Amino acid sequence: GPKVLQIPSHQIIDMGQMVTLNCDPVSNHLYFYWYKQILGQQMEFLVNFYNGKVMEKSKLFKDQFSVERPDGSYFTLKIQPTALEDSAVYFCASSLGGGSQNTLYFGAGTRLSVL
Amino acid sequence: GDQVEQSPSALSLHEGTGSALRCNFTTTMRAVQWFRKNSRGSLINLFYLASGTKENGRLKSAFDSKERYSTLHIRDAQLEDSGTYFCAAGTGGYKVVFGSGTRLLVSP
Numbered sequence: 001g002p003k004v005l006q007i008p009s010h011q012i013i014d015m016g017q018m019v020t021l022n023c024d025p026v027s028n029h030l031y032f033y034w035y036k037q038i039l040g041q042q043m044e045f046l047v048n049f050y051n052g053k054v055m056e057k058s059k060l061f062k063d064q065f066s067v068e069r070p071d072g073s074y075f076t077l078k079i080q081p082t083a084l085e086d087s088a089v090y091f092c093a094s095s096l097g098g099g100s101q102n103t104l105y106f107g108a109g110t111r112l113s114v115l
Numbered sequence: 116g117d118q119v120e121q122s123p124s125a126l127s128l129h130e131g132t133g134s135a136l137r138c139n140f141t142t143t144m145r146a147v148q149w150f151r152k153n154s155r156g157s158l159i160n161l162f163y164l165a166s167g168t169k170e171n172g173r174l175k176s177a178f179d180s181k182e183r184y185s186t187l188h189i190r191d192a193q194l195e196d197s198g199t200y201f202c203a204a205g206t207g208g209y210k211v212v213f214g215s216g217t218r219l220l221v222s223p
Binding site: 001031033035042043044045048055056058089091098099100101103104105106107108109 | 207
């Protein structure tokens with residue numbers, strides 16, 4: 001089936017530094033998402049991105065977070081600066097249409113460890 | 116806020132038996148998806164439903180928006196069915212809310 005690739009699978013970074021998580025979505029998909037899962041907790045919605053714009057974001061999407069997909073390349077989540085509480089697994093997803101009435105396809109996640 | 120209550124949190128089955136997982140919603144959802152997370156952490160798409168039931172092999176799912184629930188039935192469980200199963204649903208906006216997952220262990 002359609003595959004979403006996330007690179008790298010694990011990233012370790014010092015608190016205060018910047019980190020960029022990369023996602024290669026399904027090729028013809030137009031809507032992109034980031035979800036965050038802290039160890040032992042539920043997956044939580046962060047943000048949805050379409051046509052170069054953030055369409056919806058949650059309270060977890062702090063000011064230090066930003067997303068972009070320059071020129072149809074990777075869909076990225078940038079955190080600058082990182083904080084200890086940003087340690088989590090970040091899942092990227094994409095869908096052909098927007099929102100919960102469309103099938104979402106998820107990557108395997110990037111584990112971010114902030115030291 | 117919108118909530119998805121998934122049960123049971125853990126389930127043990129012997130090979131060849133079956134059971135059902137359930138997600139209750141605190142509000143009217145417009146669609147539900149079911150996933151299985153495999154040993155590598157990948158979320159495998161199982162079903163997407165906007166209504167009714169769907170069946171795929173030994174798995175069958177149902178979604179009743181009005182009654183605010185969805186179920187995933189597993190029959191004739193096999194060892195490779197082990198993993199964590201999640202439902203996720205949305206009200207029609209961009210956000211999809213996940214259940215807390217059901218850890219399924221199938222043993223010989």
